[in-house]
Amino acid sequence: MRFEIKQRRLLSLSLILIFALSVPAQQTRIEQSAPNVERLRSHITYLASDALEGRRTGTEGANKAAEYIAREFAQYGLIPAGGSLSEAHTGASFQKFPFVAGVELGRTNAMLFTPSAATSGATAQTRATSLDLRLQEDWMPLGFSMNGRAENLSATFVGYGITASELNHDDYASADVNGRVAIALADTPDGDNPHGQFARYADVRWKAIAAREHGARALMVVASEENFRDERLAKLSYDNSAGDAGLPVVIVSRQSAQRILTTGGLAPLADLERAARERISSTSSSAAVAVGANQAHKPLALPLQNVSLTIAVDIKRREVPAMNVIGILEGSDPQLKTEAIVIGAHYDHLGRGGSGSLAPREGDIHHGADDNASGVAGLLELARIFSAKRARISRTLVFIAFSGEEEGLLGSSFYVNHPVVPLEQTVAMINMDMIGRMRDNKLIVGGVGTATEWRDWIGMANFKAAPGGLVFTTPDQPNGPRHPISELPAGASVNGSIIGTPKFTLTLNEDGYGPSDHSSFYAKKISVLFAHSLFHRKYYSLN
Missing domain, CATH: 3.50.30.30 (Glucose Oxidase; domain 1)
Structure with missing residues (x-):
């Protein structure tokens, strides 16, 4: 299935920022509108700590992770589902769903x-x-x-x-x-x-x-x-x-x-x-x-x-609390703000092993730094960055930290059947799962066949995310000054040459289904993208 996405600017910005999250570890520059390595590291360090005991759905560790995410959403001024800024004391809604522990x-x-x-x-x-x-x-x-x-x-x-x-x-x-x-x-x-x-x-x-x-x-x-x-x-x-x-x-x-x-x-x-x-x-x-x-x-x-x-x-x-954490950044365009883009990542992992683990014994903490504290760190950074750019945000952004992914996409399945923004007003879903162990600048992006625009937008975003970004020259000075693509007036086209080097070596997969939360949205005929780095030998293990 392919769907058409009618507004480009916000989604292109989303893609650039997601690509930019994979920054070199030695970066120390702090900018309000750019991903920050220390913030990313801080989120992952806490979420993958012993204190959270692997964040198995329904456990105290998972609940602590949910509370942490909610506090971060509040700090960025996100609105709880159905609330307003004046009512927001947590900055997020805890969308509870049935779970048998x-x-x-x-x-x-x-x-x-x-x-x-x-x-x-x-x-x-x-x-x-x-x-x-x-x-x-x-x-x-x-x-x-x-x-x-x-x-x-x-x-x-x-x-x-x-x-x-x-x-x-x-x-x-x-x-x-x-x-x-x-x-x-x-x-x-x-x-x-x-x-x-x-x-x-x-x-x-x-x-x-x-x-x-x-x-x-x-x-x-x-x-x-x-x-x-x-x-x-x-x-x-x-x-x-x-x-x-x-x-x-x-x-x-x-x-x-x-x-x-x-x-x-x-x-x-x-x-x-x-x-x-x-x-x-x-x-x-x-x-x-x-x-x-x-x-x-x-x-x-x-x-x-x-x-x-x-x-x-x-x-x-034995039924226990399980919840998605939802924060909303309302769009600024009077017409388009009724439409939404969901940006998501699951925060649960395997707890102390057992079902799903590749470890030889049960009882040791599976910290889940890559799967998927890394995706949650990316989610929180995007929430922070977009909240600083809220005047430029036309459509509403719905940030969701899902639980129950490891148990069978439970949280995302529940959400698409109980959405805070009607699905017919949800134009796309971007999912981040295991984005923390990139090797040789290789990145996998799934779902590019679910919308006609995805492939071109991803290609352009890959250039823009590179050091120096994307530049162009004018026809009268092909060897002259190089201008950042951001200087191009809105709606204008480049008559000269576009010059740039892609940041990543991309593997693009067409399919909108896969073993993560974007599948729940694609099953409801919503265009999706799924960003992740390569699987590795420590996947689902203790290390």
Whole structure:
């Protein structure tokens, strides 16, 4: 998607300043309207200090970082969202969004499978055939499971439980799971091949969505590991980007699944797995071409006989405060100030490790100086510089320090669904993430294909940011005086020669999506730019 941006001056100035943030470390000059190395260093030093303990979303360290950013915004005279300068005591709004810091098991989790004889008989002997599965040894609820009790339900085995319309495949095509428990194999028939045709459906969330959309009351996933203690899904965790599954979802050991399936009259688990793989792998064979796609994708859906399942899930979620920090610099143009440009950077990091970390152990502070104290330092410097130039600012600038980026773009996703300036009045978003470790003057800028003007503007800004800036000569004196491009009258064009050397070696990427907060805006059809320096070996590590 490409969008058109109709005013040039402010965005060009933004690009020049963002490029200028990557100044040499030895610079000591202090100017009100230029990036200052000592200020940048001071911001990063505090944000990456031990006192903030890695700024994991929802922790005290992250809250301290948010308060620090708000104080800086106040110092620059930014307006809180919905407020005015006379009301601004913090200089920022704390836009809170839902965040679950952890999950634990409640007291009423239970799973029982019962052959029909035990439901109709009255003797102790028949009742003994019911099996009460052991929590954490035979089964576990998943952290994103809906709480609730599904009692005495019939069940259907649905192969891998995948619905993939683009592959003409639906494991539920011939299955009636309405009001029943869907039993699905973990992973996909591609195994651990990350490039397989079903790779994107390996995430159990897709299985839960498919089960729910086909009317299942609960989903039982069969573990892939022989030893249940080694099963990844059996380790209770919560993914904030997934939300509630909308139905109870549990993982069951292979031994328990074998007993349930065979008691229900089906083949042993290994045979069912082989049949499920063979049905899908046949789609790539010459035989599949001969019989046609519909036959090749014939699903493996088998109802269990004379067996009922009861599943009760009780997950306790620990919700904690999480927030974006927002400060507004109102535009000076009476007409254009109703439109906004968002300038953003996320301030959260990985805390003391765990999920997302490349460190071998959990517990040590991940300081996140580059990811993304560097981007926040750039955000604060831009807020300071633009506040000193507010008379030149036509459109409104919305400065946002996002939280929850490392957890799945939570803060930016929340913002685009609850914007302080309507999205139809937001003309662009510029995102800075990991801009602190430049090597050989190389800079990556993503999103240049999201607006027709970006590529030319970036090229011009790259020249203007260089030492000496961009100069021009007049046609009558091609070898004469060189004039700064800033001396060119508004609306005039250069008839002579433009001379300059670019500051950076740029890598320009067209795509507006990527693993940072600009993606949330591009998904809402807003033009974006994403500035970052190269990845490095200390990324997501302790150093």
